[in-house]
Amino acid sequence: MKISQAKAVITGGASGLGLAVAKHVVAAGGQVTLLDINDEAGAAAVAELGANANYLNVNVTDEAAVVAAIEAAKGHMGGVNVNVNCAGVIGAGRVLGREAPMALDYFANVININLVGSFNVAKASAAAMEANEPGEDGERGVIINTASVAAYEGQIGQAAYSASKGGIVGMTLPMAREFTRIGVRVMAIAPGIFWTPMVDGMPPEVQESLSASIPFPSRLGKPEEFAELAAHIVENGYLNGTTLRLDGAVRMQPK
Numbered sequence: 001m002k003i004s005q006a007k008a009v010i011t012g013g014a015s016g017l018g019l020a021v022a023k024h025v026v027a028a029g030g031q032v033t034l035l036d037i038n039d040e041a042g043a044a045a046v047a048e049l050g051a052n053a054n055y056l057n058v059n060v061t062d063e064a065a066v067v068a069a070i071e072a073a074k075g076h077m078g079g080v081n082v083n084v085n086c087a088g089v090i091g092a093g094r095v096l097g098r099e100a101p102m103a104l105d106y107f108a109n110v111i112n113i114n115l116v117g118s119f120n121v122a123k124a125s126a127a128a129m130e131a132n133e134p135g136e137d138g139e140r141g142v143i144i145n146t147a148s149v150a151a152y153e154g155q156i157g158q159a160a161y162s163a164s165k166g167g168i169v170g171m172t173l174p175m176a177r178e179f180t181r182i183g184v185r186v187m188a189i190a191p192g193i194f195w196t197p198m199v200d201g202m203p204p205e206v207q208e209s210l211s212a213s214i215p216f217p218s219r220l221g222k223p224e225e226f227a228e229l230a231a232h233i234v235e236n237g238y239l240n241g242t243t244l245r246l247d248g249a250v251r252m253q254p255k
Contacts, residue, residue: 001135001142003231006030007077009070011060011087011121014041016196017146018086020223021230025082026052028231033073033080035060035087035121060087060117070124081132081141083125084230085118088146091161107160114164118145119171122186126175130182140183142234145172147190147243153252165190169243176241185240187233192247194221215249 006025012018013034022032026049035058036042042055054076058069073080091110095102122143129141147168154162168188176186193199193210199220202210211219229246233239 001081001139001234001237002028003234004029006032006082006234007073007079008032008082008084009035009073009080009121009125010083011035011058011085011117013086014038014045014055016086017191017194017223017226018084019045020227021084021086022049022053024224024227024231026050030082031077033069033076035066035069060085060121061112063120066120066124070121070128074128079132080125080128082234083122083129083141083143085121085143085145087117087121088114088164091164092157093160094157095159102160107163110160111164111167114161115167118168122175126179126182126184129184134183137237138183139185139237141185143175143179143184143186144230144233145186145188147172147188149190149192149245149247149250149252151190151243155252156255172243173241185233185237187239187241188243189226189229189233190243190245190247191226192221192245192250194223194226196223213250213253214247217248219248221246221248 008025010018010022010032013022014036025032031052034042034045034055037057039057046053046055056069058065093102132140134140145168148165150158150162151165151169172186172188179186
């Protein structure tokens with residue numbers, strides 16, 4: 001599928017990696033529907049992206065709201081054939097904290113947003129894609145979830161986050177195998193340390209330390225590089241059922 005043909009639902013699309021993907025799709029001539037919970041950022045993103053973009057306030061953990069949003073996206077764009085899930089939370093905290101063990105509600109919330117939310121949108125998107133006319137090789141759509149290198153080398157304080165991202169890696173192949181029946185590919189990207197709004201707020205010395213930890217190139221990843229890989233996945237019809245690391249060869253240390 002050409003990226004110019006994309007009718008993409010992008011979660012976390014109002015900022016960071018999701019917005020970078022949206023910009024790339026629209027610049028190529030595709031359409032995007034941004035799902036996020038930041039109305040101000042969503043309005044700004046649509047104003048920047050133009051007529052081929054729209055925004056919906058959606059909590060990705062709300063099953064009914066997600067189903068309704070996918071239906072609305074189909075109405076806006078005339079269908080859905082790409083889903084990129086970037087919505088998530090960091091969820092940093094030790095299992096045995098200084099004051100008390102991690103609250104189960106905290107752990108469950110990280111899993112619910114990062115893993116369950118990605119599954120929820122992917123499921124609804126796949127159901128919508130099933131009705132698409134098949135293209136080359138019988139393809140009807142592409143789903144890309146966002147994992148993390150923390151799925152493989154989680155640091156101290158990342159038990160909840162790593163579990164949520166490890167779940168995304170784990171569900172990629174079985175979903176891809178199941179969706180062969182409907183002609184929908186499923187992939188995941190595991191980014192390393194990227195420039196995000198959170199990093200922008202860090203002191204310069206912390207930013208420099210993070211950059212120095214990347215073997216080559218010795219800098220943080222650019223959101224545009226994530227978007228370029230997502231676009232390549234959409235266009236390369238033989239990529240299916242796996243997670244691609246995008247990390248400058250970094251391997252995270254225990255802390």
